[in-house]
Amino acid sequence: MGNLGGILHAVILLLLCAGCVDVARGQTTDPTEVNALKAIRNSLIDPSNKLKNWGRGDPCTSLWTGIFCDKIPSDSYLHIVEIQLFKMNLSGTLAPEVGLLSQLKTLDFMWNNLTGNIPKEVGNITMLKLITLNGNQLSGSLPDEIGYLVNLNRLQIDENKISGPIPKSFANLTSIKHFHMNNNSLSGQIPSELSKLPSLLHLLVDNNNLSGPLPPKLAEAQSLEILQADNNNFSGSSIPAEYSNIRTLLKLSLRNCSLQGAVPDMSGIPKFGYLDVSWNQLKGSIPTNRLASTITTIDLSHNFLDGTIPPNFSGLPNLQLLSVNGNLLNGSVPPTIWSNITFTGNRTLILDFQNNSLDTIPAAFEPPEAVTLLLYGNPVCTTSNAARAANLCQPKSVIGEPSGEGRQVNTLCPPCPTDKNYEYNPASPIPCLCAVPLGVGFRLKSPGIFDFLPYKETFEINLTSLLELRVYQLYIERFMRETGPRLNTHLKLFPNNTPLFNTAEVVRLRQVLAGWQITLSDVFGPYELLNFTLGSYADEFPTVVSSGLKRSALAGILVGTIVAAVAVSVVSTVFIMKKRRKHRTVSRRSLLSRFSIKVDGVKCFTFEEMAGATSDFNISAQVGQGGYGKVYKGTLVDGTAVAIKRAHEDSLQGSKEFCTEIELLSRLHHRNLVSLVGYCDEEDEQMLVYEFMPNGTLRDHLSAKTERPLTFGRRVHIALGAAKGILYLHTEANPPIYHRDVKASNILLDSKFVAKVADFGLSRLAPVPDVEGTLPAHISTVVKGTPGYLDPEYFLTHKLTERSDVYSLGVVLLELLTGMRPIQHGKNIVREVNMAYQSGDISRIIDSRMPSYPPECVTRFLSLAIKCCRDETEARPYMADIVRELETIRGMLPEGEDALSETTGSGLLTKTMSSSSTPTGALYVSSHMSGSGQVDSGIPSGTVAPR
Missing domain, CATH: 3.30.70.150 (RuBisCO large subunit, N-terminal domain)
Incomplete structure (x- = not known):
C-alpha cells in the first residue's frame, strides 16, 4: 500500500509539473529584456545577496527580486514594467542596457550606494513615469536624453553628487509634476524654459551650486506650488517681482541665496502659506499688503530691512512663525499680531523680533501664554521700557529641532x-x-x-x-x-x-x-x-x-487549470527552499569588507588611471607636497582636471585619515566645501582625488611671493565663503561635524576665488543626544590640529566643541587682515594683534600689501576676528553669528570694492589708520554675538593642501 501511495504521489507530481511547463512555455519574458537585466545585475555589487535569485529561471515567472511584469496586448511575451530595488544596499553602477527595457514605467533604486553617471540610454524608455534614484552617490551631469520622456511624472535624483547644468531639454517633459533635484552639485542657471511645463507642481533645487539670476519666466508656470532653492548663489540677483503673480504658489523658500533687492509682495496669491527669504541681503521696507489667511510661516530674518513692522501681520489665523531677527527695523513692537488666532490644543505662535532697533512697547501689552515674543538685541531692552520687557529680552534661537x-x-x-x-x-x-x-x-x-x-x-x-x-x-x-x-x-x-x-x-x-x-x-x-x-x-x-x-499578466497565466496553479506553487516552494539552503553556504564564503566604513560612495580609480592622469606621476605634474605626501594635477579620461593627493609610504600605516576623508566628503555637498571626486586604494597605494582648484590655497595668496595681492573686498569674500562652509558642517550636515583643522592652507580658491574648505582627515562627528535626550556639550578627544590654530581651551582640556573651529577661523581672519603667519619667528599672531589692539595702534599690523581699504570695515572685521580668538570658549561667537557679521561687512563696502574686483576700488580711503583714528573703544562687534587651532608650509597655486 505504501508503494502504491508513493507511485500515485509521483504520478500527481509529474502531471503538476507538466502543467507548470505548459504555462511557462506560453508566458516568458522578452529575451532582450532578460539579457538587459543580466547586464544590469553584472554592473551591481550586492554585498547583502539581495539579488540572489536573479539569473535563475525566468525573471517574471520565477519572481526575481524587485522585478514586476505585465502582459502587453498582442504580444506573446511578458515585459518588465517596474524595477523596485529600494534600499537594497546595492552599489556599483547603473548599466546602459537599462535602456532596452522598452516597457519600463518605474525605475526605483532609492537609498542605495550607486555611483557613476545616469546612463543617457534611460532616455530611450519612453514609457517611463517614475525615476527615483535619490539617496545614492551618482555623479556626472544629467543627460539631455531624459528630456525625451514625455510620460515622466516624477524625477527624484536628490541627495546624490550630480553636477553640471539642469538641461534645457527638460522643458519637453510635458507630464512632469515633481522635480526633486536638491542636495547635489548642480550649477548654472535654473532654465527659464521650465516655465513651459504645464503640470509642474514641485521644483526642489535647494543645496546646489546654482547661480545667475532667478528666471522671471517661472511666473508663467501654470501649476507651480513649491519653489525651494535655498543655499544656492544667485549673487547680485533679486527676487523677480513676477513671482507675486504665480497664483498657484503655496511655498517660496530662497534662504541663503545671496539675493538682493526688495521683499516680494505675495499678497495677491490666494493660498500662499510659506515664505522664507532669510539670510540674504534684501533691503527696503516690508510690504504692507495683507497676506492670505493660509500663511503659516514668514521668515525675513538676517537681511537689511528697515522701517517698521507693518500691521498686515495681524489677523492671520494660521500664523505659526514670524521672524524678522537681525534686520534694521525700528519703531514700536506691534501689539495685535495674535488678535485673530485661537490658541487651543498645541497651537502656538513665535514672534522673533531680536536684533533690530525697536525702541517702544505699547502701553497695553499682554501677549497670550501661547505666544513666544523675543526682543533680545533691541533698544527696548535697555531703555525705560526694560522692566516691562525683561521677560522678553532673553536671547533664544527658534529654528531648533522640534x-x-x-x-x-x-x-x-x-x-x-x-x-x-x-x-x-x-x-x-x-x-x-x-x-x-x-x-x-x-x-x-x-x-x-x-x-x-x-x-x-x-x-x-x-x-x-x-x-x-x-x-x-x-x-x-x-x-x-x-x-x-x-x-x-x-x-x-x-x-x-x-x-x-x-x-x-x-x-x-x-x-x-x-x-x-x-x-x-x-x-x-x-x-x-x-x-x-x-x-x-x-x-x-x-x-x-x-x-x-501585475494583475493583468497574472490573470493571463492563471487561466489554466487548478492543477497547473498548484504546480507552480509546489515548484516555486521547492525552488525557494533550495535557494535558501544554497544561500546559507554562499554567505559563509562572503568576503569581509576591508574597512569598517563604506568607501563605495565615491568613484574608485585604479592605479593605472591615476598614473595615466599624471603622466606616470611626472614631476612636472607635481603641484604640492606635505606631511601626507605629494599632490599632482591630473586630467581624467573625460578631460576633467583634478588634484590627486598621493600618500607616501610612511603615511599608509593605519589609513584612518584616508578613510575619514572619504566617509565624510562622500556625503557633504556645499559650494564652500571642496568636492571629493574619488579615491584609489590598492595594496601599496592610497590616493584621494579632488576637484582641481586653479587658485590654490589662501595661504598662497597671503605670502609675499604673490604678484597680485588680494583686495580687502576679496578677503571679505573669501572669509565669508569659508565661514559658510564651516557653518554647513556645524548646522546642516547630518550629523553635524567639527572640522578640527581649519587653517589658511586648508581653504582653497576656485577660478572665481570662491573659498572652499578642504582636508577632513582630522574631522570628528559632533556629539549626539544620549538615551535621555541630553546633548553633550563637547567631545573628549586626543588633541590634534596645527600649532598656531589650536583652540587653547581644547589644547588644555581635550574638550572639542564647535567653537574650537571658531577659534581656528578667527586665526584665519587675522591672517587675512595682517598677512602674517599664525606662528612666525617665535611670534604668535593672536598675541601680536591683541597687543596692537590694546595699545590703540592697529595700523602697524595691517597687511602692507593690501592696496587700500575702508577703515570702518577693517575695524569691524578686526573686532570680529579678535572675538573669535578669545581664550574662553563661551566668549566666542557661533559660526552663524560670524556669517551674519561678515555679510554685514560686505554690505558696508563702498561701491567698487566688490568681492571679485581685481583692482583697487574707486573712492576708497588709503591706509591712514592710527591710534587717533581707531581708538580701542571704537572696535565693534554686534551685541548678539557670543560662539571657537595648527604649522603649515606654503604650497604652489592650484593644489589641494596635503596634510
Whole structure:
C-alpha cells in the first residue's frame, strides 16, 4: 500500500509539473529584456545577496527580486514594467542596457550606494513615469536624453553628487509634476524654459551650486506650488517681482541665496502659506499688503530691512512663525499680531523680533501664554521700557529641532508574546490588543508649516484616508525636524483590530507608498519613503512583497487549470527552499569588507588611471607636497582636471585619515566645501582625488611671493565663503561635524576665488543626544590640529566643541587682515594683534600689501576676528553669528570694492589708520554675538593642501 501511495504521489507530481511547463512555455519574458537585466545585475555589487535569485529561471515567472511584469496586448511575451530595488544596499553602477527595457514605467533604486553617471540610454524608455534614484552617490551631469520622456511624472535624483547644468531639454517633459533635484552639485542657471511645463507642481533645487539670476519666466508656470532653492548663489540677483503673480504658489523658500533687492509682495496669491527669504541681503521696507489667511510661516530674518513692522501681520489665523531677527527695523513692537488666532490644543505662535532697533512697547501689552515674543538685541531692552520687557529680552534661537513622540501604552496591560515582534497599539479601541505592525520611515520633503504638532491630527486623518486605513491603525512613534527644513517621521501601521496583516494588505500598502499613489494635503507638501520595514512578515512572504506579476499578466497565466496553479506553487516552494539552503553556504564564503566604513560612495580609480592622469606621476605634474605626501594635477579620461593627493609610504600605516576623508566628503555637498571626486586604494597605494582648484590655497595668496595681492573686498569674500562652509558642517550636515583643522592652507580658491574648505582627515562627528535626550556639550578627544590654530581651551582640556573651529577661523581672519603667519619667528599672531589692539595702534599690523581699504570695515572685521580668538570658549561667537557679521561687512563696502574686483576700488580711503583714528573703544562687534587651532608650509597655486 505504501508503494502504491508513493507511485500515485509521483504520478500527481509529474502531471503538476507538466502543467507548470505548459504555462511557462506560453508566458516568458522578452529575451532582450532578460539579457538587459543580466547586464544590469553584472554592473551591481550586492554585498547583502539581495539579488540572489536573479539569473535563475525566468525573471517574471520565477519572481526575481524587485522585478514586476505585465502582459502587453498582442504580444506573446511578458515585459518588465517596474524595477523596485529600494534600499537594497546595492552599489556599483547603473548599466546602459537599462535602456532596452522598452516597457519600463518605474525605475526605483532609492537609498542605495550607486555611483557613476545616469546612463543617457534611460532616455530611450519612453514609457517611463517614475525615476527615483535619490539617496545614492551618482555623479556626472544629467543627460539631455531624459528630456525625451514625455510620460515622466516624477524625477527624484536628490541627495546624490550630480553636477553640471539642469538641461534645457527638460522643458519637453510635458507630464512632469515633481522635480526633486536638491542636495547635489548642480550649477548654472535654473532654465527659464521650465516655465513651459504645464503640470509642474514641485521644483526642489535647494543645496546646489546654482547661480545667475532667478528666471522671471517661472511666473508663467501654470501649476507651480513649491519653489525651494535655498543655499544656492544667485549673487547680485533679486527676487523677480513676477513671482507675486504665480497664483498657484503655496511655498517660496530662497534662504541663503545671496539675493538682493526688495521683499516680494505675495499678497495677491490666494493660498500662499510659506515664505522664507532669510539670510540674504534684501533691503527696503516690508510690504504692507495683507497676506492670505493660509500663511503659516514668514521668515525675513538676517537681511537689511528697515522701517517698521507693518500691521498686515495681524489677523492671520494660521500664523505659526514670524521672524524678522537681525534686520534694521525700528519703531514700536506691534501689539495685535495674535488678535485673530485661537490658541487651543498645541497651537502656538513665535514672534522673533531680536536684533533690530525697536525702541517702544505699547502701553497695553499682554501677549497670550501661547505666544513666544523675543526682543533680545533691541533698544527696548535697555531703555525705560526694560522692566516691562525683561521677560522678553532673553536671547533664544527658534529654528531648533522640534521633535515629539507618540503616546505611551497602557502599563497595566500584560506583556505581549515575544515571537513575531508583537506590541500594543496605543491608539487601538481594543485595550491590550497585541499586534505586529509595519514600520514606515516617512519624510515630508518641503512642508508648508513651521510647527507640526498642531497639524499632527490632521496629518493622521489625511494619511489614513489615503491609505484606506482607520485612524487608530496609524501610530506616529516619533517625528523630528531635519535640515532643509524637512520633517522626518517614523510611523507604525497596525492591523485593523487583529494581530496580523494578511499578505495582500502588506503588498498593497507597500505599493501605494513606494509608487507615490497618494497625494497629501497641500500644507504637508511632497513626501518620500525612507524605509518600509516588514519585520516579522518578511519570513512568511519574502519575495511576494518585492516582486511579481501585475494583475493583468497574472490573470493571463492563471487561466489554466487548478492543477497547473498548484504546480507552480509546489515548484516555486521547492525552488525557494533550495535557494535558501544554497544561500546559507554562499554567505559563509562572503568576503569581509576591508574597512569598517563604506568607501563605495565615491568613484574608485585604479592605479593605472591615476598614473595615466599624471603622466606616470611626472614631476612636472607635481603641484604640492606635505606631511601626507605629494599632490599632482591630473586630467581624467573625460578631460576633467583634478588634484590627486598621493600618500607616501610612511603615511599608509593605519589609513584612518584616508578613510575619514572619504566617509565624510562622500556625503557633504556645499559650494564652500571642496568636492571629493574619488579615491584609489590598492595594496601599496592610497590616493584621494579632488576637484582641481586653479587658485590654490589662501595661504598662497597671503605670502609675499604673490604678484597680485588680494583686495580687502576679496578677503571679505573669501572669509565669508569659508565661514559658510564651516557653518554647513556645524548646522546642516547630518550629523553635524567639527572640522578640527581649519587653517589658511586648508581653504582653497576656485577660478572665481570662491573659498572652499578642504582636508577632513582630522574631522570628528559632533556629539549626539544620549538615551535621555541630553546633548553633550563637547567631545573628549586626543588633541590634534596645527600649532598656531589650536583652540587653547581644547589644547588644555581635550574638550572639542564647535567653537574650537571658531577659534581656528578667527586665526584665519587675522591672517587675512595682517598677512602674517599664525606662528612666525617665535611670534604668535593672536598675541601680536591683541597687543596692537590694546595699545590703540592697529595700523602697524595691517597687511602692507593690501592696496587700500575702508577703515570702518577693517575695524569691524578686526573686532570680529579678535572675538573669535578669545581664550574662553563661551566668549566666542557661533559660526552663524560670524556669517551674519561678515555679510554685514560686505554690505558696508563702498561701491567698487566688490568681492571679485581685481583692482583697487574707486573712492576708497588709503591706509591712514592710527591710534587717533581707531581708538580701542571704537572696535565693534554686534551685541548678539557670543560662539571657537595648527604649522603649515606654503604650497604652489592650484593644489589641494596635503596634510
